[in-house]
Amino acid sequence: xxxxxxxxxxxxxxxxxxxxxxxxxxxxxxxxxxxxxxxxxxxxxxxxxxxxxxxxxxxxxxxxxxxxxxxxxxxxxxxxxxxxxxxxxxxxxxxxxxxxxxxxxxxxxxxxxxxxxxxxxxxxxxxxxxxxxxxxxxxxxxxxxxxxxxxxxxxxxxxxxxxxxxxxxxxxxxxxxxxxxxxxxxxxxxxxxxxxxxxxxxxxxxxxxxxxxxxxxxxxxxxxxxxxxxxxxxxxxxxxxxxxxxxxxxxxxxxxxxxxxxxxxxxxxxxxxxxxxxxxxxxxxxxxxxxxxxxxxxxxxxxxxxxxxxxxx
Numbered sequence: 001x002x003x004x005x006x007x008x009x010x011x012x013x014x015x016x017x018x019x020x021x022x023x024x025x026x027x028x029x030x031x032x033x034x035x036x037x038x039x040x041x042x043x044x045x046x047x048x049x050x051x052x053x054x055x056x057x058x059x060x061x062x063x064x065x066x067x068x069x070x071x072x073x074x075x076x077x078x079x080x081x082x083x084x085x086x087x088x089x090x091x092x093x094x095x096x097x098x099x100x101x102x103x104x105x106x107x108x109x110x111x112x113x114x115x116x117x118x119x120x121x122x123x124x125x126x127x128x129x130x131x132x133x134x135x136x137x138x139x140x141x142x143x144x145x146x147x148x149x150x151x152x153x154x155x156x157x158x159x160x161x162x163x164x165x166x167x168x169x170x171x172x173x174x175x176x177x178x179x180x181x182x183x184x185x186x187x188x189x190x191x192x193x194x195x196x197x198x199x200x201x202x203x204x205x206x207x208x209x210x211x212x213x214x215x216x217x218x219x220x221x222x223x224x225x226x227x228x229x230x231x232x233x234x235x236x237x238x239x240x241x242x243x244x245x246x247x248x249x250x251x252x253x254x255x256x257x258x259x260x261x262x263x264x265x266x267x268x269x270x271x272x273x274x275x276x277x278x279x280x281x282x283x284x285x286x287x288x289x290x291x292x293x294x295x296x297x298x299x300x301x302x303x304x305x306x307x308x309x310x311x312x313x
Contacts, residue, residue: 005303008119012112015208016295019215030220033213037275040209045110045133046177048203052114052130053181054191060127061185067128067257071135074244074265079105079140082232086286090228094157095282098147102273103287104236106136110174111210112267117260120306128260134178141272142169148280217271218295221288232290237301240265245313259309266305268294 023030053061079101086097107113113129146162146169170176191199244265248258269291277283 005306008116008306009302012116012211013299015111015211016215016218019212019217020219021215022212023216023219028216030216033216033275036209036213036216040110040206040213042173043202044206044209045203046173047199048114048206049130049133049174050177050181050184051191051196051199051203052126053134053178054184054189055196056127056185058186058188061182064127064131064257066251066253067261068131068135070244070247070251070253070257070261071128071132071264072139073247074240074261075105075136075140077243077247078235078240079143082235090286092284092286093282094151095148095277095280096284096287098144098151099273099277099282099284100232100287100290102140102144102276103269103271103291104232104240105140106270106272107132107240107264107267108210108214108270109133109136109264109267110270111207111214113264115207116267117263120263120310121256121259125256125260128257129264130178132264133174134182136270137172137175138170138179141276142166142175144273144276145169148276148282151282152280214271214295217274218292221274221292222285223289223292224285225289225293226286228286229289229293232286233293233297236269236290236294237266237297241305258313262309262313263305266298266302268298268302 019028022028082104083097083101086092086100087094092100109129109132113132114126117125117129143162143166146164146166147157149168150157150162170179241262244262245258248261253261271291273287274283274291277287
């Protein structure tokens, strides 16, 4: 087990620390990271997602349908709870609450899930990891962008306005690429060898660049330890995996599916919320501090969840 944990987790934390060190030491600009974001979110991750999903058989994807539903329920429930908590208990503006909700609700699957799940549970788990990115990208990420846009324009938030904002978000490659890949697979289409080679070359940069980008973004974040930060960090690292167990049991997922959705839920929060928020002038300290605290504590919680899943559940 120590070897399994080292093989699965050490590359992840080394990549994060590399980005953090580069940002803190000034080796890389940790404020103007737009070019690196474009590389990761417009090229590397979409190509990796498309390749994994498009190469999966229709039968394998159908087997993962309940897994996708479980992931959507987990992400959506945490997102909604965090958004309402920020709005009603801490009087956050819509934009700040949306950024916080996405930071907590959407794990950093783009940087961590693909390699972590395949290392811990085998290559078959990479489909669930890819679907977690796809689900988050076509559900709570578009909702966050819609809320930010409406708040920026000081427009009334309504189901129709949210729906329009969600539709506009499908212009982003990280949103439409998994949707196209799903259609590609369900139609029984096959990629030519040169297509696979091209996507593999571009997608191979996804994990490493996303990890470095995450560390770089974290290095630029202010940190304040207070009640909201402690609650949100606890909710992300403990509450979301526990919720995943409950939802997996309610949906009667099999043993492997339960393990996969719980470990996805145990992954620390992603940087999407902070990046989206920055574009609209929203940088809530609670979100940035929760992100920093989450990665610091995940050094302990992530190995513990892997041990619990592999030994006791």
